[in-house]
Each structure stands twice: as C-alpha cells, then as structure tokens.
Amino acid sequence: MANEDKTNTCGTICLKYLLFTFNLLFWLSGGAVMAVGLWTLVDKSDYISLLSSSTYSLAAYILIAAGAIVMLTGVLGCCATIKESRALLIVFFVLLLLIFLLEITAGVLAYVYYQELNEELRADLKETMVQKYQQPGEDHVTRAVDKLQQDLKCCGSNSSADWQQGTWIHTFADGRLVPDSCCKTPTDHCGLRDHPSNIYKVEGGCISKLEEFILQHLQILGAVGIGIAFLQILGMLFTCCLYRSLKDEPY
Known part of the structure; x- marks a missing residue:
C-alpha cells in the first residue's frame, strides 16, 4: 500500500511538472499568436483596406482574441497546477477547449477566404485602384495603392495599362502614364x-502579387494555429491525467 501511494505521489509530481512546463510554453505561445495577429492588422492595414471582404481581418481578430485568452489561461493553469485544485483544472480544460474551437474557426475562415480570394481581387481591386486613386475623399485608397505598388514592386491591377482606363488619368495624372509609385x-x-527600365512590369500585376502576399500570411497564421493546437492537445491530456491522479477534494 505504501509503495502504491509512493508511486501515485511520484506520478502526480511528474504530471504537475509537465503541466507547469506546458503552461509556461502555452503562455509564451499566446503572446506569439497575439503578435502575429496584431502585425497582420497594423503593419498590413493599408493592403487590407483595398479588400472588399472583411474575412481576412476577422481571422486575424479571432487570433488576437485567442492569444489573449491563451495568456490568461496559461496563468490559470499554473495556479491550478500549483494548488492541485480539481475545480481550477476543470475551468482550465474548458478554456483550452474554447481556444481550440476559436482556432478551428479562424482556420476555416482563412481557408474559405483563400478560395474566394482570386475572384474578389479580380472583381474589385482594378475598380478600386483606377477609379478611386487620388480622388476627393479617397486619401486612404491613394496611400494604400502607393504603398502596395512600392512594397510589392508592381504597377496596376493586372498591368500598368490599367491606369489608362481610370478616372485618375483624366484628372490628376498631369501627363503621367502611371502613378509615380509605379517607378x-x-x-x-x-x-x-512607361518603360520596363523605369517602372515595374510584373506578369499578373498587383493582383498576383497581393494574392501571393495574402497566401503567405495565411500560411503563417495557419502554421501558428497548428502549433498552438498541438500544444493544447498535450495540455488537455496532461490536465485529464492530473485531474484523475489527484485525490477528491471539496470544491
């Protein structure tokens, strides 16, 4: 009987250390998730403003929320582990499950959005760029287009020739064939x-560049989500094992 108690005690101690280590990693990963989500929204907000759909932003907001919950959950998990509280372990497990569901939702949104991305870009980006660029009340579009063309080294939605079809060429071009941000x-x-030695001539124009850019970011968000999900599965397993190993205590 003494040997059995000793074995159980050693097993419980090992589980506590495993779960405590998990919670530290989990807390750090929550900060990483929030950082990725904030980086996507803040650093790339100009690009996002050119998209008619809010799905891309929504997926990033969900990740930020999940990251915040992850950090709070990590602290709760540490408290539950140290105090060996079965009630706190139950709350911790439920929060892990909630975060897991949030990440699945963000992943589904990102997948659905990418399926619709090409169609949306081809339908909306050209009109947004050539009809609203440097027009009254559209300063945010002008800044976004200039940043897009300079950062992604492209010109026009499909090609530089798109600029000949818009409002800008007849109002504010002042003899220019393309905006200066194409140079x-x-x-x-x-x-x-308008010559390849002077301006960016990219096959597929800014549409192909922006689609590639968003795909890369969705892959980063997906990789982060998968990594956190793997940690959560381990955490839920450790939590269940520790819960079962603890002696019944009043809540």
Whole structure:
C-alpha cells in the first residue's frame, strides 16, 4: 500500500511538472499568436483596406482574441497546477477547449477566404485602384495603392495599362502614364515614362502579387494555429491525467 501511494505521489509530481512546463510554453505561445495577429492588422492595414471582404481581418481578430485568452489561461493553469485544485483544472480544460474551437474557426475562415480570394481581387481591386486613386475623399485608397505598388514592386491591377482606363488619368495624372509609385526609383513625375527600365512590369500585376502576399500570411497564421493546437492537445491530456491522479477534494 505504501509503495502504491509512493508511486501515485511520484506520478502526480511528474504530471504537475509537465503541466507547469506546458503552461509556461502555452503562455509564451499566446503572446506569439497575439503578435502575429496584431502585425497582420497594423503593419498590413493599408493592403487590407483595398479588400472588399472583411474575412481576412476577422481571422486575424479571432487570433488576437485567442492569444489573449491563451495568456490568461496559461496563468490559470499554473495556479491550478500549483494548488492541485480539481475545480481550477476543470475551468482550465474548458478554456483550452474554447481556444481550440476559436482556432478551428479562424482556420476555416482563412481557408474559405483563400478560395474566394482570386475572384474578389479580380472583381474589385482594378475598380478600386483606377477609379478611386487620388480622388476627393479617397486619401486612404491613394496611400494604400502607393504603398502596395512600392512594397510589392508592381504597377496596376493586372498591368500598368490599367491606369489608362481610370478616372485618375483624366484628372490628376498631369501627363503621367502611371502613378509615380509605379517607378523603380520614385521621383516627382517619374511616371511620365512607361518603360520596363523605369517602372515595374510584373506578369499578373498587383493582383498576383497581393494574392501571393495574402497566401503567405495565411500560411503563417495557419502554421501558428497548428502549433498552438498541438500544444493544447498535450495540455488537455496532461490536465485529464492530473485531474484523475489527484485525490477528491471539496470544491
């Protein structure tokens, strides 16, 4: 009987250390999830403003929420482990399950969004770029387009020729064939010369570049989500094992 008690005690201690280590990793991963979500929204907010769908932003917001809950859950898990409280372990398990469901939701949204991405870009981006660029009350679009063309090294939605079909060419172009942000070395009125040596000529235009950019970010978000999900499964297993190993205590 003494040997059995000793074995159970050793098993419980091992589980406590495993779960405590898990919670530290879990807390750090929550910070990483929040950082990725915030980076996607803040650093790339200009790009996102050119998209008509809010699904991409929604997936990032869900990750930020999940990251915040993960960090709080990690602290709760540490408390539950140290105090050996079965009631806190139950709450911890439920929160882990909730986060897991949030991540699945974000993953489904990201997958659905990517399936619709190409169609949305081709339908909306060209009109947004050539009809709203440098128009009154559309300063945010102008900034987003200039940043998009410079950062992704592209010109026009499908090609630089798209700029000949829009409102901008007849109002604010001032003789330029493309905006100055299309130039490889932007200077005032450098868009007067539409030549590959001067401006970016990319097959597929900014649509293909933006689609590639968003796909890369969705892959990063997906990889982070999968990593956290794997940690959560381990955490739920450790929690269940520790819960069963603890002696019954009043709640």
